[in-house]
Amino acid sequence: MAMAVFRREGRRVLTSVSPRPIAAVRSTAPISSPENDAPLGVRFASTQAVRNRMKSVKNIQKITKAMKMVAASKLRAVESRAVNSRGLWQPFTALLGDTPSVDVKKSVIVTISSDKGLCGGINSTSVKVSKGLNKLSSGPEKEAKYVIVGEKAKAQLIRDSKQHIELSITDVQKNPLNYTQVSVLADEILKNVEFDALRIVFNKFHSVMSFLPTVSTILSPEMVEREAESGGKLGELDSYEIEGGETKGEILQNLAEFQFSCVMFNAVLENACSEMGARMSAMDSSSRNAGDMLDRLTLTYNRTRQASITTELIEIISGASALEEKH
Template sequence: MAMAALRRESRRLTSIVSPNPINVLRSSLLSSEEQTSAGVRCISTQIVRNRMKSIKNIQKITKAMKMVAASKLRQVQTKTENSRGLWQPFTALLGDTPSVSVKKNVVIAISSDKGLCGGINTTSVKVSRGVKKLNDDPESETKFVILGEKAKVQLIRGDSRKDIELCMTELQKNPLNFTQVSALADDILKSVQFDALRIVFNKFGSVVSFVPTVATILSPEIVERESEAGGTLGELDSYEIEGGETKSEILQNLAEFQFSCVLYNAVLENACSEQGARMSAMDSSSRNAGEVLDRLTLTYNRTRQASITTELIEIISGASALEG
């Protein structure tokens, strides 16, 4: 809104301020070719000042966005580090086998709801499409579950529209917690049929680095099948099952809880990567705005100096003509 008011004020000033009569006389005497060559020197200082003011406002906005992203990063980073201890025991127990071959694959692409955060959303979408391509064959099918507005916008454009099973947005409208993500995981489990869930997210490394990561969650039936076939499933086979529950029931409960824990960590990791990438992007934008402002300042000073020199020459010439 402030930028729109600035543009309206600029147009109003341009229509009110009358041109310099000396420049009008000079332009009437010059040929068209001479006007073209002199156009660079006759640039209006008012236009340059308005442009400088716009760049300064943009720089203030980018600096403020960087500070907000840094504050949000500090809030979510502690949660992310604590959440890593939730899914690691499940990985040790059930393993993480991304190369397992199943008939029904569901790729969960996690992205942000807002932009201006570098290339993390594009990276997540590219990896999701790559995972789908690797698992596509005539005997299997792959569906998408999208968490985040940006992945939805990118995947819905191409051939992946027909493969989108479920879309959820505005995940970070409220502070993320395990209860919220558990309800989200329960909705996903009720909405899709799967043999393997492949969660694609950006693992947070630092403010300037994130790693695209794929976590695989197998259904209880596939876990039992791989266990009987002698596949590698972590330390599950080293435990003896006691009590009234069967192995299938225990695997069902473990798979659901594992999915909630891994999804919770994935959402937090991606949120950390988003804020870190936004900090980096806004810092680069602020530096670029400073460079543009320096160039505009130099142009303004040169234009102003040229106009002052021209006026002095005209005064001296007029005084000499009167004396003569």
């Protein structure tokens, strides 16, 4: 019986088989790979690791599919309400006009976002638009503040604009939204901020795959009167006669408050629809990516398992040949 010493991947291995079986082992070994060159225990460990990884990816895929279905069901419930709410603020545009470019000293940017993530880039888009408005509304004699509705916009704006945040409101969408809740929210904002113009930033829903960043501007009663005196565009307000004991200033004050609550109600619903649509798209992409990863992991697992089986067969054949040579 001959003793043979050969090196394999930098390791020195001593065996007691004859030269002929050793040559046979070298000629019949499969193509070299990290799994084939590893010791038997390491190969089994890598196979178990791949199996565990496959199990984790399958669980993630189940979660993403479930989240997509939940978002789809919520979207159907909110979409009709959002479409119907668009008729609330449109009469105010006809009555007071659309004045997004009015130059004011005190601007309050109301940024509406979601409280939860995993919904694509809708929150980043709202924050980006809000920062752009802040730069345009800031100056030597100008002041711009933030009112944040939603946890995600707060988390982004608090990093570099903490000193400009006047008010932050979260957990708005925890319960089904209705006009009463949003009107209380709008009243809370009006009590805590001073403004010449409110600029509401939200995502207007178009389809599951599409949403449009939108800015709605609401002027204070003083700014409305100033624009009327300077010949600005105020829609059809001047064509109406005011009757009763209320003055024009009181009428404008009531209109501004009612307009703000109506625009806020529509903006929150539109943003909720955009959030659900973006979450559906994000979860669908995640499910497809999980499927692709499962395919790759299955292929890796099959190759690793086949390599380990082949190695075991080679070792059995080599041992049998060694016994034949010994006897």
